[in-house]
Amino acid sequence: MRDLYIRSMSLPEPIPRENYLANLPVVKYLSEKGIELHKQVTFFVGENGSGKSTLVEALAISQGFNPEGGTKNFRFSTEASHSELYDYLRVARGVIRPRDGFFLRAESFYNVASNIDQLDREGGGGMPIIASYGGVSLHRQSHGESFLSLVENRFGGKGLYILDEPEAALSPRGVIRLMQNMDDLVQDDSQFIIATHSPMLLTFPGAEIYQIKEDGIESVRFQDTDHYRTTVRFLQNPESAIEDIGLIHNS
Numbered sequence: 001m002r003d004l005y006i007r008s009m010s011l012p013e014p015i016p017r018e019n020y021l022a023n024l025p026v027v028k029y030l031s032e033k034g035i036e037l038h039k040q041v042t043f044f045v046g047e048n049g050s051g052k053s054t055l056v057e058a059l060a061i062s063q064g065f066n067p068e069g070g071t072k073n074f075r076f077s078t079e080a081s082h083s084e085l086y087d088y089l090r091v092a093r094g095v096i097r098p099r100d101g102f103f104l105r106a107e108s109f110y111n112v113a114s115n116i117d118q119l120d121r122e123g124g125g126g127m128p129i130i131a132s133y134g135g136v137s138l139h140r141q142s143h144g145e146s147f148l149s150l151v152e153n154r155f156g157g158k159g160l161y162i163l164d165e166p167e168a169a170l171s172p173r174g175v176i177r178l179m180q181n182m183d184d185l186v187q188d189d190s191q192f193i194i195a196t197h198s199p200m201l202l203t204f205p206g207a208e209i210y211q212i213k214e215d216g217i218e219s220v221r222f223q224d225t226d227h228y229r230t231t232v233r234f235l236q237n238p239e240s241a242i243e244d245i246g247l248i249h250n251s
Ligand SMILES: Nc1ncnc2c1ncn2[C@@H]1O[C@H](COP(=O)(O)OP(=O)(O)OP(=O)(O)O)[C@@H](O)[C@H]1O
Pocket: 020, 024, 046, 047, 048, 049, 050, 051, 052, 053, 054, 055, 195
């Protein structure tokens, strides 16, 4: 892939100080320096509340996706809960436009599934929408199965895929399947921008990882993320980790 669909994000206008957005670490950094994307896979990682969802949601809305998730054709809304960051966000796009795209929010994937079923019930001529999602209602599959169906059947390549915690429903083997699918899609000129807490996913080869902290954002190797270190340290010696955090347990 010679160019990325999304090259950078910045905030040219200041956000009023009284707006909670102005105090999010990710927003402060966007205002000061902007964020450049260099790789076909970019991860945003950081503590709960650091602003990852706010950022990827604003990016998705700026690219014409429904705030609650889906393709650009989804227009349903169950609750208007998105922030106004997209009003301020400036996105530099590459020369070539993506041919496919999806915005996945783990939080509202259920509503995407309902919307597909509803549109198919209403009909509209042509192929049912669910056909391109593997043919089985996403409500008749488990959370993880439906998510993998989406990636394996609906993600068509040469696409922009913005994913918020795609690991939420997946077993460790499911995460590996997701990574295999991502690899195929990356080979086929796709770009992924992903908010995640998954140390496994962070090991995706060639990805850039932006770690959000109170004092800014830095590009780090997966081995240097808090998520990876904490998980490895914990799993290497669970007994001592449990003792360290002071759990009272009967053994
Ligand atoms: N309407 C609102 N008013 C005030 N603060 C809000 C509002 N909506 C969200 N926030 C705050 O914005 C912050 C960033 O939320 P966001 O969902 O982007 O975090 P996150 O990094 O995705 O966290 P997580 O890892 O838990 O998904 C949170 O601290 C949240 O409380």
